[in-house]
Amino acid sequence: MFFQRYKFFEIKNEISFKDTLNILDELVLDFHIESNYYITEISSLNIFRENSILFLSKDKYSIPINNKNIGIITDNKNFFLSNKNHNILYVKDISVSYNIIINFLFHHEDNFLYELSDQSLFINGNYISKSSKIDKTVMIGKNCFIGKGVTIGENCIIKNNVVLKNCIIKNNVIINDNTTIGSTGFGFDLKKMGSDQLTPHIGIVLVEDNVVIGANCTIDRGKIDYTKISKNSMIDNLVHIAHNVIIGENACIAAQTGISGSVTIGNNLICGGQVGFAGHIEIGSNVVVAAKSGVTKNIADNSTIAGFPAVDIKEWKKQIINQKKNGYK
Amino acid sequence: MFFQRYKFFEIKNEISFKDTLNILDELVLDFHIESNYYITEISSLNIFRENSILFLSKDKYSIPINNKNIGIITDNKNFFLSNKNHNILYVKDISVSYNIIINFLFHHEDNFLYELSDQSLFINGNYISKSSKIDKTVMIGKNCFIGKGVTIGENCIIKNNVVLKNCIIKNNVIINDNTTIGSTGFGFDLKKMGSDQLTPHIGIVLVEDNVVIGANCTIDRGKIDYTKISKNSMIDNLVHIAHNVIIGENACIAAQTGISGSVTIGNNLICGGQVGFAGHIEIGSNVVVAAKSGVTKNIADNSTIAGFPAVDIKEWKKQIINQKKNGYK
């Protein structure tokens, strides 16, 4: 799924790849400029975009390095040395470099000039961005905020006090009251705390057809790409879904569950309440997770798991029997 | 407690019991019509209402089957065969039949024509349904939504950005900011996912005298009857209370606790934070639940429990001593 980033995050400054040298200044240790081009996009390891930059730390990936209009900024010396025939910068702090470039390139809601780049209309009790696109069949309650570039498809029901921003909502989606979609993910360098060092998140949330999202939930937008809730998924109240999470079709997620950043989940998840998923893990399809589980590692297709750390439910039952025995001693 | 359902959920189509045959069409396997009547209500196994339908799967209940104006729709063949002298339909899918009939009968916030049946006034910073009834002593903050049919008694304080719908609030109740009351319960057939197969919930929330509800909580309305918070109960922030839950008097429920659907709790509950209650269990009176417990089964009066699965706190302490021993090995 490609989305047009500029509809959500306006270009703040037009810069060429060569300009990044000046912007990053002393952070640049070495570089090779093969050709120059204007940067209008950011690539990730999942989606390569024309006229973009790709920020890269590791070297284990195969990248379409032959595309001249994807310049690379890396803090990996080996990668730099073996790709010096490409548009490439070798920098000493990749996360600071990312922050500087993105904050220079794009308006977003966590830097200070954002408000200037958009305008809301007050329509029937709701603030709706002039640049949003809402199908005429959509029902919206009261006190909602619908931000810049948001698209809402046919027959959706958006209830009251809902915040929708940086997202694409497909058809027949129901979003319950006081829910926030498209908020900033909890992403930053642990050694660099504070609002001025927040990693800019310029991705979106994609909510597919027939999804139901409960009340008082939070779904954070992707860092560069998207957080995705696939079709027919049902999400209960007070659920937290972090940035870059991908949830497959027909997921059922009970109340107060939290899914950490960059988790990938297959189709047909059934997940009890108050479950936690650690970040960056892969959950297969047809997985059942018992309530209150803490899922800490990849889970194969067709697994039924429970406990913390979550294990096969048969093992967990044995753990519980033993735990109870100890209680009777 | 009886409430007038039509005040919250308007009748969408006037139908007689005989009309259900046409509406359910091929889902009907067999039927017996003893007499015809117009349907204006729905019965549950807890409350039988005049001129209603009762949807029934199991046969272990004794029902006032002699009341001709409570027609039954069942997928239980034995029950059908032994009650063929009554208004009764034998259908092949009880949950789909329920969805079709209820969506045909009632407007509710999860089908598409609801908005047409109500109007809000903008009063002092809040959207308040014309059909709500709010005592003149009630204090309301800003950015609240108060929906169709809602009643609020004397001296209540409703703070800011609160959503109240499908509920009756008695006297001296305090509801803190960003809380949602009366939202749709997480009810659906696990085999039939997606917004178009959501089970219609046409019950309400009843909040009795002197209750305090924290900030950013969610309390879902009943499916057919009500979710009830009894008098003098105190509920902390970010608590989730699912549909059909009945909480007795003087409950104290700390932050981030979640109570699953159809749980019944006696008087004088003291419950720590981040506790989870599994669905459909019965908790006695004077029960104390330690923080972070997972309550998975019925709990007797006067119990003090802890852990997951929650057990008597003395047992839990022994479990913990043993757990710690293993940590020192």
Added chain:
Amino acid sequence: MFFQRYKFFEIKNEISFKDTLNILDELVLDFHIESNYYITEISSLNIFRENSILFLSKDKYSIPINNKNIGIITDNKNFFLSNKNHNILYVKDISVSYNIIINFLFHHEDNFLYELSDQSLFINGNYISKSSKIDKTVMIGKNCFIGKGVTIGENCIIKNNVVLKNCIIKNNVIINDNTTIGSTGFGFDLKKMGSDQLTPHIGIVLVEDNVVIGANCTIDRGKIDYTKISKNSMIDNLVHIAHNVIIGENACIAAQTGISGSVTIGNNLICGGQVGFAGHIEIGSNVVVAAKSGVTKNIADNSTIAGFPAVDIKEWKKQIINQKKNGYK
């Protein structure tokens, strides 16, 4: 940090220390009036304020009892007997006495006359108290409520549907959507339930420079002093921080964590998601808490802990190894 309480909580009735005798009436068992003065403030054991009352149950504290304009109300007979040369009341129910006096002295959002003492302006989609003080560089989204006396410093970003009341926000703070700051803490006598017996909370929340607070969080104000989030702290979504909590600098707190009342945390906390902290404990500096932990006791500086009850992570790993063994039996 001293704040001017009357800016948030207006004086409702001017009373002298001598007047408390009449107000508390039969609750007073004995007293000594050394000198009379008008009460305009309340002291706590942390901050002694001029012309105040100090409510005191225990006698283990050393108090600047020589200050004549801090009158004491106590239910501790020994303390009373040994301080009879001071302004002091000996009462039979300290929590009821506190409630009566504070409700008589101050307007606050949980008694009924509060609304009369403040006025909001509707500015650019938000309700903003006339008596708040918001720097001109602050960016505010839509549908926010900013209450009486609130101060917001330079370059803050307040997103949408945010409730800010009874708080001081310093510079460069980002507060995400649907979050509630300054709500009433969950404080009351467990034997006296119901909204009419709620303990009045007349403290504030202090959010220092460069703090980031996620979406749908709740941060309750202090009872008498403040709840404090120190500079550069990062708080994820759906986090609950109770009254009187003090969080040091550079804290990182992941989603759905809950911190109970009066917890003190040092600098540089790193805390995973869904963690719970029991009330009234002290956490040192440089502490790391694994996700889903339950922290039940004081934690020393430089600890890394996990589990419930949380222990040193090395112990926890042994517990987990043993737990897994039992699962394979």
